Amino acid sequence: MPHSLSLAGIDYAILVIYFLFVLGIGWALKRHMKGSTDFFLSGRSIPAWVTGLAFLSANLGAQEVIGMAASGAKYGIMTSHFYWIGAIPAMVFLGIFMMPFYYGSKARSVPEYLKLRFDEKTRGFNAISFAVMTIFSSGISLYALAKLLEVLLGWDFNASIAISAAVVLVYIFLGGLTSAIYNEVLQFFMIVFGFAPLAYLGLKDIGGWEGLQARLIPVATEHGFAAGTWTQSWQHMGAAQSNPMGVEWFGLAMGLGFVLSFGYWCTDFLVVQRAMAAKSMSAARRTPIIAAFPKMLFPFLVILPGMVAIGLVQSKGYADLIPLRDGSYDYNMVIPNMLAHYLPSGLLGLGFTALMASFMSGMAGNVTAFNTVWTYDIYQSYIAQNKSDAHYLWMGRMATVFGVLVSVGAAYFASRFNNIMDLLQLVFAFVNAPLFATFLLGMFWKRSTGHGAFYGLVIGTAAAAVHHGLTLPAGAVAGIKGGWLGANLHTYPSEMGQNFWTALWAWGVCFSITIAVSLATRRTKTDAELTGLVYSLTPRTVEHGEAWYLKPALLGGVVLAATLALNIIFR
Amino acid sequence: MNFDLRLPLGLIFSLFGAMLALYGLASDPAVYAKSLGINVNLDWGVVMFAFGAVMLGLAWRSRHPPGPAK
Numbered sequence: 286m287p288h289s290l291s292l293a294g295i296d297y298a299i300l301v302i303y304f305l306f307v308l309g310i311g312w313a314l315k316r317h318m319k320g321s322t323d324f325f326l327s328g329r330s331i332p333a334w335v336t337g338l339a340f341l342s343a344n345l346g347a348q349e350v351i352g353m354a355a356s357g358a359k360y361g362i363m364t365s366h367f368y369w370i371g372a373i374p375a376m377v378f379l380g381i382f383m384m385p386f387y388y389g390s391k392a393r394s395v396p397e398y399l400k401l402r403f404d405e406k407t408r409g410f411n412a413i414s415f416a417v418m419t420i421f422s423s424g425i426s427l428y429a430l431a432k433l434l435e436v437l438l439g440w441d442f443n444a445s446i447a448i449s450a451a452v453v454l455v456y457i458f459l460g461g462l463t464s465a466i467y468n469e470v471l472q473f474f475m476i477v478f479g480f481a482p483l484a485y486l487g488l489k490d491i492g493g494w495e496g497l498q499a500r501l502i503p504v505a506t507e508h509g510f511a512a513g514t515w516t517q518s519w520q521h522m523g524a525a526q527s528n529p530m531g532v533e534w535f536g537l538a539m540g541l542g543f544v545l546s547f548g549y550w551c552t553d554f555l556v557v558q559r560a561m562a563a564k565s566m567s568a569a570r571r572t573p574i575i576a577a578f579p580k581m582l583f584p585f586l587v588i589l590p591g592m593v594a595i596g597l598v599q600s601k602g603y604a605d606l607i608p609l610r611d612g613s614y615d616y617n618m619v620i621p622n623m624l625a626h627y628l629p630s631g632l633l634g635l636g637f638t639a640l641m642a643s644f645m646s647g648m649a650g651n652v653t654a655f656n657t658v659w660t661y662d663i664y665q666s667y668i669a670q671n672k673s674d675a676h677y678l679w680m681g682r683m684a685t686v687f688g689v690l691v692s693v694g695a696a697y698f699a700s701r702f703n704n705i706m707d708l709l710q711l712v713f714a715f716v717n718a719p720l721f722a723t724f725l726l727g728m729f730w731k732r733s734t735g736h737g738a739f740y741g742l743v744i745g746t747a748a749a750a751v752h753h754g755l756t757l758p759a760g761a762v763a764g765i766k767g768g769w770l771g772a773n774l775h776t777y778p779s780e781m782g783q784n785f786w787t788a789l790w791a792w793g794v795c796f797s798i799t800i801a802v803s804l805a806t807r808r809t810k811t812d813a814e815l816t817g818l819v820y821s822l823t824p825r826t827v828e829h830g831e832a833w834y835l836k837p838a839l840l841g842g843v844v845l846a847a848t849l850a851l852n853i854i855f856r
Numbered sequence: 857m858n859f860d861l862r863l864p865l866g867l868i869f870s871l872f873g874a875m876l877a878l879y880g881l882a883s884d885p886a887v888y889a890k891s892l893g894i895n896v897n898l899d900w901g902v903v904m905f906a907f908g909a910v911m912l913g914l915a916w917r918s919r920h921p922p923g924p925a926k
Contacts, residue, residue, distance in 0.1 A: 295875065295876075295879050298875070299872060299875070302868070302871065302872075303868070306864060306867075306868050309864070310864055313859065314859065317859065335861055463859075467861050467864070470861060470865070471864070471865065471868065474865065474869065474907075478869070478872075478900070478904055478907075482891075482896050482900055486891055486892055486894070486896070489892060490892060626890065627890060627891055627892075628890070628891065628896070629883075629887045629888055629890055629891055629896065629897060630879075630883075630887065631875075631876050631879045631880065631883070631896075631897040631901075632876065632891075632896050632897055632900060635872065635876070
């Protein structure tokens with residue numbers, strides 16, 4: 286087992302003060318929650334820098350931080366493709382091309398947009414699958430947090446779950462989405478202040494970038510790859526066999542960079558909700574673009590420590606950084622162990638609190654998305670229409686309680702049946718994969734119809750499942766990893782490669798079926814009904830009185846150019 | 857909404873910064889062997905305190921906008 290963290294008085298003081306602040310923010314916002322729009326959409330009143338940082342932070346759960354450092358150790362700098370290819374372009378696209386329709390349509394959620402643009406059944410399919418998915422994700426966050434506290438500090442698993450769930454419950458119950466957004470911004474700065482010293486000290490210890498490059502050469506050659514594989518992001522992407530990810534550039538660019546990335550960043554209500562809370566159309570459009578600036582630099586904060594750790598284990602024999610478990614490296618312990626190795630009491634408390642905060646805000650993000658979709662898209666649509674606004678505000682609070690309780694249940698479920706959680710996540714991946722095709726056609730092709738969207742989504746989801754059921758990653762046996770339809774038509778070099786291609790298939794099928802069914806069915810919405818929902822029928826937005834440097838297109842261009850430069854520098 | 861997030865941000869980071877910097881001054885230098893001999897509590901505490909102070913300053917300025925004297 287890894288050595289446990291030992292926290293001193295000052296570390297506990299930081300932890301306690303942080304959580305008092307979190308609860309205090311919820312308390313201070315309570316009196317602002319006058320109607321359901323305040324609770325679910327923050328009254329559409331938040332400035333862009335706040336929604337932007339929250340947009341980034343809502344995705345920056347602890348699994349992300351821990352997982353990216355783990356991948357940094359396992360795959361090296363290629364992990365940054367998840368940021369530079371797998372996030373930035375989609376975030377810029379969302380801000381420039383899609384936000385005008387999300388924000389301008391006055392839809393209160395992503396499923397509600399589908400209802401306005403297509404029909405009830407498309408909304409229902411998306412709302413129900415999203416609600417189930419998000420509540421289980423919240424439970425997985427909670428489980429991972431309690432497990433980590435148990436391993437690192439020997440805290441009681443049940444008590445950790447109860448306390449974390451109670452904190453999240455209280456601050457969302459009181460302050461709704463605003464509370465979640467404000468705490469996400471607080472968490473963003475905690476992560477930056479907590480992890481920047483870690484990246485700095487690690488890099489200094491290994492001898493700077495040159496030292497890191499030199500120390501990672503034996504790591505690469507030991508795995509049978511070319512010397513620079515761990516420190517060059519593009520040069521070994523020619524074939525799936527020549528890099529540790531087991532992915533070639535086309536699968537990466539199309540599967541991750543296009544389908545998965547756009548499918549997540551542009552359609553997942555968890556992140557889009559943050560932009561919808563912005564105070565104006567212009568602020569909403571700037572939200573994901575402002576988020577893209579720090580996102581672009583995050584590899585240096587979360588991936589670099591993982592790369593440093595594997596380099597130090599290899600060259601200096603710092604065995605405490607990456608513990609062995611059942612004979613192989615337990616990469617998920619990289620971040621906690623780096624914290625314990627480099628940070629003295631004081632800063633250690635800050636880093637540890639940042640980690641704990643990101644688990645909780647990951648959970649809170651899911652809970653706020655859940656309570657909105659439940660209240661507006663399920664409860665108000667199918668169970669109780671035409672109630673007073675106060676009633677829906679009450680329902681939102683009840684949904685928060687219910688959502689947290691189900692998350693707790695899911696956390697225990699995860700601790701008992703790990704395989705069933707894996708299975709659920711797999712099913713969710715199937716549901717998500719085709720979604721971007723539906724939105725793309727919905728927003729940019731006015732001829733696409735409700736029937737087209739619905740059957741495209743359902744058949745696209747099925748296509749993802751069938752592709753997964755007929756292929757296997759190398760070295761796996763038929764079962765949860767694939768091949769469960771009784772045949773194996775193709776073996777991928779890695780699970781990641783298989784995931785990317787599953788997504789590509791799902792997207793392609795959804796795209797084609799939506800077009801085919803749309804052409805075969807009659808339009809049910811007139812041009813007038815689609816104004817504000819479809820590109821060709823919506824007047825271009827003109828920003829009045831905005832300074833030139835606030836224009837979304839300009840900011841988007843700058844961040845894309847900077848990302849391109851990073852790709853070239855670290856090619 | 858009449859609730860400026862810069863206020864709590866400024867409060868918490870100037871508080872954390874001050875706590876770390878003071879702790880860094882008071883603590884035994886031997887504990888900094890693990891951080892390569894750098895007193896990271898003091899150095900980083902000062903940086904965080906400065907960040908907190910700037911946030912507080914911005915929050916204060918938006919409440920008391922400089923304007924022509926009446």
